[in-house]
Amino acid sequence: MSLDKLFNPKSIAIVGASSEEGKIGNVIAKNILELGYGGEVYLVNPKYAEIFGKKCYKSLGEIPTSSAGMIDLAILAIPAKFVNQEILNNSKNIKNYVVISAGFSEIGEEGKKQEEELKKITKENGLNILGPNCLGFIIPSLKLNASFAGGMPEAGNIAFVSQSGALAVAIMDAAKKEGTKFSSIVSVGNKMQISETEMLEFLGQDENTKVIGMYLEGIKEGGKFIEIAGKIAKIKPIVILKAGKNEKTQKAISSHTGALAGNDEIVSAVFEKSGIIRANNLEEFFALLNFISFSNTVPNQKVAVITNAGGAGVLVSDAFSGKKIKLADLENETKNKLREFLPAESSVENPIDLLGDARADRYKKALKIISSAPEIGSVICLLTPQEQTPVAEIAKEIIKFKDKTDKNIVTVFLGGEKVEKAITKLKQNEVCNFSFPDLAVTAIDSYSQWNEFGVVKTKTQTQLINEKRRAKVLEIIAKAKSENRQALYFGESAEVMAMYEINTVESFEIENYHGRNLGYPVVLKVDSDKVLHKTDKNGVILNIENEMNLSRAVSQIKTNFPESHLIIQPMAKKGAELIIGIKKDEIFGPVIVYGLGGIYAEFLKTVDYLVPPLSLAQMEKTLLSGKIKFLFQGARGQKKYNVEEMVKILMGISSFALEIPEIREFDINPLIVYNNSQEAVAVDVKIMI
Amino acid sequence: MSLDKLFNPKSIAIVGASSEEGKIGNVIAKNILELGYGGEVYLVNPKYAEIFGKKCYKSLGEIPTSSAGMIDLAILAIPAKFVNQEILNNSKNIKNYVVISAGFSEIGEEGKKQEEELKKITKENGLNILGPNCLGFIIPSLKLNASFAGGMPEAGNIAFVSQSGALAVAIMDAAKKEGTKFSSIVSVGNKMQISETEMLEFLGQDENTKVIGMYLEGIKEGGKFIEIAGKIAKIKPIVILKAGKNEKTQKAISSHTGALAGNDEIVSAVFEKSGIIRANNLEEFFALLNFISFSNTVPNQKVAVITNAGGAGVLVSDAFSGKKIKLADLENETKNKLREFLPAESSVENPIDLLGDARADRYKKALKIISSAPEIGSVICLLTPQEQTPVAEIAKEIIKFKDKTDKNIVTVFLGGEKVEKAITKLKQNEVCNFSFPDLAVTAIDSYSQWNEFGVVKTKTQTQLINEKRRAKVLEIIAKAKSENRQALYFGESAEVMAMYEINTVESFEIENYHGRNLGYPVVLKVDSDKVLHKTDKNGVILNIENEMNLSRAVSQIKTNFPESHLIIQPMAKKGAELIIGIKKDEIFGPVIVYGLGGIYAEFLKTVDYLVPPLSLAQMEKTLLSGKIKFLFQGARGQKKYNVEEMVKILMGISSFALEIPEIREFDINPLIVYNNSQEAVAVDVKIMI
Secondary structure, X not given: OOOHHHHOOOEEEEXXXXXXXXXXXXXXXXXXXXXXXXXXXXXXXXXXXXXXXXXXXXXXXXXXXXXXXXXXXXXXXXXXXXXXXXXHHHOOOOOEEEEOOOOOHHHOHHHHHHHHHHHHHHHHHOOEEEOOOOXXXXXXXXXXXXXXXXXXXXXXXXXXXXXXXXXXXXXXXXXXXXXXXXXEEEEOOOOOOOOHHHHHHHHHHOOXXXXXXXXXXXXXXXXXXXXXXXXXXXHOOEEEEEOOOOHHHHHHHHHHHOOOOOOHHHHHHHHHHHOOEEOOOHXXXXXXXXXXXXXXXXXXXXXXXXXXXXXXXXXXXXXXXXXXXXXXOOOHHHHHHXXXXXXXXXXXXXXXXXXXXXOHHHHHHHHHHHHOOOOOOEEEEEEOOOOOOOHHHHHHHHHHHHXXXXXXXXXXEXXXXXXXXXXXXXXXXXXXXXXXXXXXXHHXXXXXXXXXXXXXXXXXXXXXXXXXXXXXXXXXXXXXXXXXXXXXXXXXXXXXXXXOOOOEOOOEEHHHOOOOOOOOOEEEEEEOOOOOOOOOOOOEEEEXXXXXXXXXXXXXXXXXXXXXXXXXXXXXXXXXXXXXXXXXXXXXXXXXXXXXXXXXXXXXXXXXXXXXXXXXXXXXXXXXXXXXXXXXXXXXXXXXXXXXXXXXXXXXXXXXHHHOOOOOEEEEEEEEEOOOOOOOEEOOEEEEO | OOOHHHHOOOEEEEEOOOOOOOOHHHHHHHHHHHOXXXXXXXXXOOOOOEEOOEEEEOOHHHOOHHHHOOOOEEEEXXXXXXXXXXHHHHOOOOOEEEEOOOOOHHHOHHHHHHHHHHHHHHHHHOOEEEOOOOOEEEEHHHOEEEEOOOOOOEEEEEEEXXXXXXXXXXXXXXXXXXXXXXXXXXXXXXXXXXXXXXXXXXXXXXXXXXXEEEEEOOOOOHHHHHHHHHHHHHHOOEEEEEOOOOHHHHHHHHHHHOOOOOOHHHHHHHHHHHOOEEOOOHHHHXXXXXXXXXXXXXXXXXXXXXXXXXXXXXXXXXXXOOOOOEEOOOOHHHHHHHHHHOOOOOEOOOOEEXXXXXXXXXXXXXXXXXXXXOOXXXXXXXXXXXXXXXXXXXXXXXXXXXXXXXOEEEEEEOOOHHHHHHHHHHHHOOOEEOOOHHHHHHHHHHHHHHHHHHHHOOOOOOOOOOHHHHHHHHHHHHXXXXXXXXXXXXXXXXXXXXXXXXXXXXXXXXHHOOOOOOOOOEEEEEEOOOOOOOOOOOOEEEEEOOHHHHHHHHHHHHHHOOOOEEEXXXXXXXXXXXXXXXXXXXXXXXXXXXEEOOOOHHHHOOEEEEOOOOXXXXXXXXXXXXXXXXXXXXXXXXXXXXXXXXXXXXXXXXXXXXXXXXXXXXEEEEEEEOOOOOOOEEOOEXXXX
């Protein structure tokens, strides 16, 4: 159901309103009544006849029908045990609720039961419920503070959704100081019904919102999240600060909100696939939101830096290390124009050094030249407050520039008292100032990457299920199961892989080998669901050079694994060894893991995640920006590996993962790829059923 | 010569003092005369008879001898062209100078010549000269501002040395706001004579300095720097913000100060070897200095976090990812004590969640318990300003705790106006507050690593040169040179390696091979200084299986390389392939590069740098914390490689590098190491002469 009335209500009832200082119901009532909200407000509390000189009703039901028909939103700040009944009683007339009350799933089993019940009520009656266990929400443009956090932030274009109420309070307080302006602040609490996904859907359509910022500890319903986020991220930037980077945090999250934090690398892969900008920490999150909020345009990758201090310029230049954005190479025309008015000791290379004695005119002229330089997309304007630096005047020039240009401009005014007022002025005029150079570079870099996502802004990919193929695979699985096996034989796996156009190494069961000639050397392997780590357990003999050695190997392996199936394969030619697996993620379903194989694979951590489905273009882009991209770039002394072939293989594995969710575990280890015309080959395939 | 009189002068002459507003000589004179400096001050300027009602001398020489004998320091703010003569004229009587004047090596050839001349004067007359082209210096405890930056920072224990005057100005201004206190601020300008090394030597002995912070663009005299820094870092922490992380920056640095920025990875290796804490950016630099300045003790690796917001606690916990410090595992005793007074919904796991309604007493009690918990070394105290949070009272409790404890405590008070006053109070009481969680964790982590350096605080390593061995090697080199070769033959290299106890693969010149039997397979190689990338040029035939194939291979290679020396080697058994090389660094001399070999080596970037000499203990520590440490840890399914063997090899290479600086290039590629009892073997050794 649409959330329009919840977040833009013409009338609100506050259940649990109180005149008692310090009570949550008191804070909320005052926030709604005293901060300028223009709609109707009804107070409900059986203990009072009147609060703040306003009539107080005994219950929601007691509000006269003529009015009650008009209640768009009820806010509940009453003990948890009364919540469900109160909502059920009014579910015919009132469709939108904010449940502030704590005491639901976050407190354990009993609370969980109550939350389940409330969820049922919500579903059966077509309600919208924010919370429970939340701070409420604030819509500054309506002067509506429907929360128990104090104050009214400035109205602007940032929507902030927080899974932590306390963090929202701290950010609101910091925002006041920073000049950050919001379209809405929403605390989602336990996310019983309205979670990040519903909020994305709503805020994506909200005209007042330019950028959506979220603090999340967990993500609910991964599939739906990916679908909606992917759509909304094409319309406007989404910045998420996702907690849970390490195991301790994941544990803390689950004990604190009961949320499933998820595998952090997969979360990153999902964000990248969906076009979500991930903030690495709170400082970056805040910086990014402010920057996007004030930006003139989505930045490209070319940045100019102007500075009145060489040392500060150097530090900005260092901050570009490892970033995708670059210091723009200035055109000769630009440099010549700069040289015309700058002293000889200035640098007209980027960073452009205006020197310590630069007054406002130098900044002004330099900015003017930049404004007509097509090789520059954004400007970072540095200033250190030297004795002779007219800080306020320079700020004025920057503000004037910002109003006239379609380029982005941000400032880094380093210092304390001497730059404070100018910074305030800049912010009032929507010029984003960063306290330190690195933050400025990071913010521009992250936002420009959102722009880059645009390159593959194809329609959201859906994967067609090939039912016929699926049936065939299930048949093979059924047969194995009927034989009480937990894994497919290599021959069966090869048959399955062939359906997904993945080439496997030639292979013969030992019984059928006589008379064949693979040519030596060959490999002898145990093929059994009981012997999964074959190499560790001496279930593989490599490099068998002739028939005699083969017979010897067969009898050796038969002694060690008397019951097992044996297969013979040719030694695969040397190439790059890769591994590909499918991981079942609790939140996002099947995820493809791929990377370099070999004995050091786990230490070198050259593994990336892919969340299917992906289009061919997305797959290629992901491969070419991932950890094994170097294989496809053909650097020094190495021929390129064929990226199309790898895309084809990963597309096949994606189809397989989505089509056959019955698979418990899957990996190819190794897949050998070649940089000559030879086809890639899966040497070992493990399909656990 | 001792810098005591320069930085603690009883009398100062200001040459170029001026009454004209805006002139540098005016600012300096006012700074020295008006900010409380207690020594004698003489003003010098031929243009004036009197400045600020004080007598003005025509020249330094004119100051009456009775007084002139007492001039400890002369500050020169006169045009560059007069500087050398002025100093030369007075070099008998005045030994310490600050040359503010610009126009020396930073402006090009002419300036360089003048600086060279000044350097000569300095040396010949035993002078100390700070600058030229510098801002001057400030010693707050003496109320001495001998610079043209305004104001007087608070006196404290941070010494700040800056290669950028402008940055020093900005940091001073920011410091005022942050409550940062300094023992000294020194701008080293062109570092003609007094560079980072001389400053380290001086500040290391300065009783008022607890921590030395430096902003550097280049490092002069690498060897001496390593020696002195290594000594001083054992006494007190040195934090350096070293610019030049990427090529663009390195270029900007050299055009801006003429300094050689150096290879950034080698700079990091030098810092690590010397026990210097490297700040990654300006924000971290500032945070670290503040933290160390206020810290009660050097932190160990165990940290507790207390918070009144679960979400904020989670973000701190995330900040520990990739750090060496850890969230302490709380003892049951500690947890039980916490449980006694905390509400049931609190978390007594670390981060300890005191809940949103926590008042000062909860913070107080939790801190008390922490103070007697031996498993905790440092505390990060988080606060978000909820409606019911008594921010000021909690700050008071933290201040009380800090005074009583020997543990470190830092705060992260998140928010704006609501926490501002409390933060000021905290800082006034020397509790370090960080605006964001990540900075707090980074600061504690970096400082605790300095503590860890202590583990290998053996005496500074010096490498003995084995003159006899050196002579033998030089003889081999001389022979090769006499034959007009630029590289040694493999046999010669093997002989050299043997002197450094490095095992090379058995090898025979083709002429001497008849009658030998290495056993097949063997390798045939061209051994020539003309064919350096043998594999690329088909100068190697691997895996030769029998005599017939060998003859065929020989004739094939002879056709391609008719003039070349050929050698035969057995195929080395499979093991881990490493590479080891020597790189000649412009600043630090010979540096050892080592890491994983193989075809992907350059992409996987598993290479580390070592700056010899290192002690055995340091070498082992470096290996075990470097990128190939996993080889020596023996993780899943892999036997450990022998770290002592690798230490021995690297020690050998270090000796070789230091003993034979004549070598132009050196590498072993591959060195094959084994995780069974087999000895490591260098399969190819390239010694370019």
